Amino acid sequence: MIARLELRCTSCGRALPGAGGTQFLCPSCGEVTIGRCARCRDQSVKFRCPKCEFEGP
Ligand SMILES: [Zn+2]
Ligand SMILES: [Zn+2]
Known part of the structure:
Protein backbone atom coordinates (compact mmCIF):
# COMPACT_ATOMS: atom_id res chain seq x y z
CA MET A 1 0.00 0.00 0.00
CA ILE A 2 1.40 3.31 -1.07
CA ALA A 3 0.90 6.39 1.06
CA ARG A 4 -0.64 9.16 -0.96
CA LEU A 5 1.37 12.19 -0.09
CA GLU A 6 1.17 15.43 -1.93
CA LEU A 7 3.23 14.73 -4.99
CA ARG A 8 6.21 16.96 -5.36
CA CYS A 9 9.35 16.87 -7.39
CA THR A 10 11.86 15.00 -5.27
CA SER A 11 14.74 17.03 -6.65
CA CYS A 12 13.56 20.63 -6.48
CA GLY A 13 10.50 20.34 -4.24
CA ARG A 14 8.10 21.98 -6.61
CA ALA A 15 4.55 20.69 -6.66
CA LEU A 16 3.95 18.42 -9.59
CA PRO A 17 1.02 19.59 -11.67
CA GLY A 18 1.43 16.63 -13.97
CA ALA A 19 2.27 18.32 -17.22
CA GLY A 20 5.60 16.93 -18.31
CA GLY A 21 6.24 15.58 -14.87
CA THR A 22 6.64 11.95 -14.05
CA GLN A 23 6.40 9.73 -11.04
CA PHE A 24 7.66 6.29 -10.30
CA LEU A 25 8.46 4.06 -7.39
CA VAL A 45 18.82 16.27 -12.00
CA LYS A 46 19.53 13.57 -9.48
CA PHE A 47 16.84 12.41 -7.12
CA ARG A 48 17.23 10.83 -3.74
CA CYS A 49 14.85 8.45 -2.10
CA PRO A 50 13.96 9.82 1.34
CA LYS A 51 13.62 6.32 2.68
CA CYS A 52 16.60 4.31 1.47
CA GLU A 53 18.70 7.24 0.22
CA PHE A 54 19.11 5.69 -3.17
CA GLU A 55 20.35 8.27 -5.65
CA GLY A 56 19.67 8.04 -9.30
CA PRO A 57 19.48 10.00 -12.51
ZN1 LIG B 1 12.05 19.49 -10.16
ZN1 LIG C 1 14.02 3.93 -1.86
Whole structure:
Protein backbone atom coordinates (compact mmCIF):
# COMPACT_ATOMS: atom_id res chain seq x y z
CA MET A 1 0.00 0.00 0.00
CA ILE A 2 1.40 3.31 -1.07
CA ALA A 3 0.90 6.39 1.06
CA ARG A 4 -0.64 9.16 -0.96
CA LEU A 5 1.37 12.19 -0.09
CA GLU A 6 1.17 15.43 -1.93
CA LEU A 7 3.23 14.73 -4.99
CA ARG A 8 6.21 16.96 -5.36
CA CYS A 9 9.35 16.87 -7.39
CA THR A 10 11.86 15.00 -5.27
CA SER A 11 14.74 17.03 -6.65
CA CYS A 12 13.56 20.63 -6.48
CA GLY A 13 10.50 20.34 -4.24
CA ARG A 14 8.10 21.98 -6.61
CA ALA A 15 4.55 20.69 -6.66
CA LEU A 16 3.95 18.42 -9.59
CA PRO A 17 1.02 19.59 -11.67
CA GLY A 18 1.43 16.63 -13.97
CA ALA A 19 2.27 18.32 -17.22
CA GLY A 20 5.60 16.93 -18.31
CA GLY A 21 6.24 15.58 -14.87
CA THR A 22 6.64 11.95 -14.05
CA GLN A 23 6.40 9.73 -11.04
CA PHE A 24 7.66 6.29 -10.30
CA LEU A 25 8.46 4.06 -7.39
CA CYS A 26 11.95 4.08 -6.00
CA PRO A 27 13.87 1.48 -8.02
CA SER A 28 15.75 0.46 -4.91
CA CYS A 29 13.19 -0.01 -2.13
CA GLY A 30 10.02 0.24 -4.21
CA GLU A 31 8.20 1.90 -1.34
CA VAL A 32 8.56 5.58 -2.08
CA THR A 33 7.03 7.45 -4.96
CA ILE A 34 9.61 9.63 -6.59
CA GLY A 35 8.35 12.68 -8.42
CA ARG A 36 10.19 14.59 -11.07
CA CYS A 37 9.08 17.76 -12.74
CA ALA A 38 9.64 18.35 -16.42
CA ARG A 39 12.52 20.69 -15.76
CA CYS A 40 14.46 18.31 -13.55
CA ARG A 41 13.82 15.45 -15.92
CA ASP A 42 15.05 17.54 -18.80
CA GLN A 43 18.22 18.46 -16.95
CA SER A 44 18.72 14.96 -15.54
CA VAL A 45 18.82 16.27 -12.00
CA LYS A 46 19.53 13.57 -9.48
CA PHE A 47 16.84 12.41 -7.12
CA ARG A 48 17.23 10.83 -3.74
CA CYS A 49 14.85 8.45 -2.10
CA PRO A 50 13.96 9.82 1.34
CA LYS A 51 13.62 6.32 2.68
CA CYS A 52 16.60 4.31 1.47
CA GLU A 53 18.70 7.24 0.22
CA PHE A 54 19.11 5.69 -3.17
CA GLU A 55 20.35 8.27 -5.65
CA GLY A 56 19.67 8.04 -9.30
CA PRO A 57 19.48 10.00 -12.51
ZN1 LIG B 1 12.05 19.49 -10.16
ZN1 LIG C 1 14.02 3.93 -1.86
